[in-house]
Amino acid sequence: MTDSKRRRDLMVASALLGSVLALTGCSGGGNAKASDGGDSSQARTDEAAAQKSSQAQITITPKDGSDNASINNSAAVRVAKGTLTDVSMTTADGKAVAGALSADRTSWKPSAQLQRSTTYKLSAEAEDSDGRVAHENASFTTVSPANSFIGNFTPDNGSTVGVGMPVSLNFDKAITNKTAVQKGITVTSSSGQEVVGHWFNANRIDFRPETYWKENSTVTLRLALDGVQGADGVYGVQQKTVTFHIGRNxxxxxxxxxxxxxxxxxxxxxxxxxxxxxxxxxxxxxxxxxxxxxxxxxxxxxxxxxxxxxxxxxxxxxxxxxxxxxxxxxxxxxxxxxxxxxxxxxxxxxxxxxxxxxxxxxxxxxxxxxxxxxxxxxxxxxxxxxxxxxxxxxxxxxxxxxxxxxxxxxxxxxx
Structure with a gap:
C-alpha cells in the first residue's frame, strides 16, 4: 500500500470514528433530555395530586335560593368522607345563629327554632382524611306568615285541668286540606281512651273521648304540622309535644x-x-x-x-x-x-x-x-x-x- 493510500485510509477511518463519536454524543444528549423530561412530568403529576379537590362532600339544606323553608327542620349541614371544621349561620343583616355539631363532627344544626320570613346564610368548611379542605355556601328564606298557619291550642302545656277539657285548636288561616292537617295532630291519653277530632269549621278542630277524661290521667298532644300543606300555598310550622294532667272528677x-x-x-x-x-x-x-x-x-x-x-x-x-x-x-x-x-x-x-x-x-x-x-x-x-x-x-x-x-x-x- 502506498503512503498516499495509507493516509487516505487513515483519514476515512478518523472521519468514521468521529461520526460514530458524534452520533454517540448526540445519543447521550438525547437520553439526558429524556430523563429530564420524565422528572418534570412526575413533578407535575405530584403537584396535580396535591391540588386535587377534597373528597369531603358537604350538603346544605335547604338548597341555595330556597324560599318557604321550614323554621324547624330546614337548616342542616352534613358531610360525607370528611369532618366539619367550621359552620357559620347568620341572618341577612349579619346576626349570628347558634348551632351545634354532632359528636362525630359530620352534621350541624341550629340550636333553636328559626324565625319566619327571614333570610339566612350558611357557610361550611370540612376536611377529608388527607387534610384537604372543602367549602360550601347557601342562602335561603324561611316561610312567611302569609304562607304559613299556626294553631293556637288549649289547654296549656303542663297544666292540670278538669275532666271536661277538650283539646281545642284554632288556626289563624282557613284549612282546606283538613285530612292532611288532622293527620299531623295526635292526641292520646294514658287512660287508653279513644280520642277523635271534630272540625267545627275551617279554622277549628277539637279532640275529645266519648266520655269525660278519666280522672288523674295524662293527655298528650303532638303537633307534627311542619311543612304540612293546610291550604293552597299555606304550610304548617308547628312541631311540638304538649302534655297536661286531668285532675279529680x-x-x-x-x-x-x-x-x-x-x-x-x-x-x-x-x-x-x-x-x-x-x-x-x-x-x-x-x-x-x-x-x-x-x-x-x-x-x-x-x-x-x-x-x-x-x-x-x-x-x-x-x-x-x-x-x-x-x-x-x-x-x-x-x-x-x-x-x-x-x-x-x-x-x-x-x-x-x-x-x-x-x-x-x-x-x-x-x-x-x-x-x-x-x-x-x-x-x-x-x-x-x-x-x-x-x-x-x-x-x-x-x-x-x-x-x-x-x-x-x-x-x-x-x-
Whole structure:
C-alpha cells in the first residue's frame, strides 16, 4: 500500500470514528433530555395530586335560593368522607345563629327554632382524611306568615285541668286540606281512651273521648304540622309535644227550677249552693258547659252582648263582678253577685242569662259561696245546666262539644 493510500485510509477511518463519536454524543444528549423530561412530568403529576379537590362532600339544606323553608327542620349541614371544621349561620343583616355539631363532627344544626320570613346564610368548611379542605355556601328564606298557619291550642302545656277539657285548636288561616292537617295532630291519653277530632269549621278542630277524661290521667298532644300543606300555598310550622294532667272528677249541676247548684267530686256531692239563673225573659242556655276562663274580678257590660237601653247604653255595666268563670264564648258566666238582694238566691231567677252565686263586693272574702266555687274549680271542670226552658248551648259556643253525641262527633272527623 502506498503512503498516499495509507493516509487516505487513515483519514476515512478518523472521519468514521468521529461520526460514530458524534452520533454517540448526540445519543447521550438525547437520553439526558429524556430523563429530564420524565422528572418534570412526575413533578407535575405530584403537584396535580396535591391540588386535587377534597373528597369531603358537604350538603346544605335547604338548597341555595330556597324560599318557604321550614323554621324547624330546614337548616342542616352534613358531610360525607370528611369532618366539619367550621359552620357559620347568620341572618341577612349579619346576626349570628347558634348551632351545634354532632359528636362525630359530620352534621350541624341550629340550636333553636328559626324565625319566619327571614333570610339566612350558611357557610361550611370540612376536611377529608388527607387534610384537604372543602367549602360550601347557601342562602335561603324561611316561610312567611302569609304562607304559613299556626294553631293556637288549649289547654296549656303542663297544666292540670278538669275532666271536661277538650283539646281545642284554632288556626289563624282557613284549612282546606283538613285530612292532611288532622293527620299531623295526635292526641292520646294514658287512660287508653279513644280520642277523635271534630272540625267545627275551617279554622277549628277539637279532640275529645266519648266520655269525660278519666280522672288523674295524662293527655298528650303532638303537633307534627311542619311543612304540612293546610291550604293552597299555606304550610304548617308547628312541631311540638304538649302534655297536661286531668285532675279529680268535678261536675256541678245547676237546676234553674230548684235554683240550686250541687257540686260533686268523684260522684259525691261536696257543696250545695243557692243560685239565681236567667230570668224568664233572658233564659240561661241548657246543656253541658266547660269552664274555659277564670277572673277574680271582671267588668260586665250589657252592650257587649246585646243588652242595651233606648240610648244604646248597656242595661247593666258592672265594673267589678267577682269570681267570674266563663262557660260560653257568647258571654254565659258562673259568677258572684253582691248587688242583688240576698233573698233572690234559691228563690228567683233574675239574671240576663248568667248563673249568679251569693258573694261580697271586692272578691276578697274567701267565705262566700262564689269564692268557694272559684277556689275549688279548675279550667275544664264541667257545669251541667238544667231546666231553664231555653235551648241547648251550641257545641262550638265555648268548649262545649259534649253536647254532641259520639256518632255526630266522629262524623266531623276528616280522618
Amino acid at each position: 268535678q261536675i256541678s249541676y245547676v237546676d234553674a227550677q230548684t235554683k240550686q247548684m250541687k257540686v260533686t267530686q268523684d260522684g259525691q256531692v261536696v257543696k250545695t249552693i243557692p243560685i239565681s239563673a236567667g230570668s224568664p225573659e233572658n233564659k240561661t242556655y241548657q246543656g253541658v258547659m266547660v269552664m274555659s276562663e277564670k277572673f277574680k274580678q271582671t267588668r260586665m257590660n250589657g252592650a257587649t252582648v246585646g243588652f242595651t237601653d233606648d240610648d244604646g247604653k248597656g242595661e247593666y255595666d258592672i265594673k267589678d263582678v267577682p269570681h267570674a268563670i266563663r262557660l260560653t264564648s257568647s258571654g254565659t258566666f258562673l259568677h258572684g253577685n253582691y248587688w242583688g238582694a240576698k233573698s233572690i238566691f234559691g228563690n228567683v231567677n233574675t239574671s240576663h242569662g248568667c248563673v249568679g252565686l251569693p258573694d261580697a263586693k271586692g272578691a276578697g272574702d274567701p267565705g262566700t259561696p262564689a269564692a268557694w266555687v272559684y277556689e275549688h274549680s279548675l279550667l275544664g271542670d264541667v257545669v251541667v245546666i238544667q231546666h231553664t226552658g231555653d235551648k241547648t248551648v251550641s257545641p262550638d259556643n265555648g268548649l262545649n262539644g259534649w253536647n254532641m253525641d259520639w256518632a255526630q262527633w266522629k262524623a266531623g272527623s276528616a280522618v
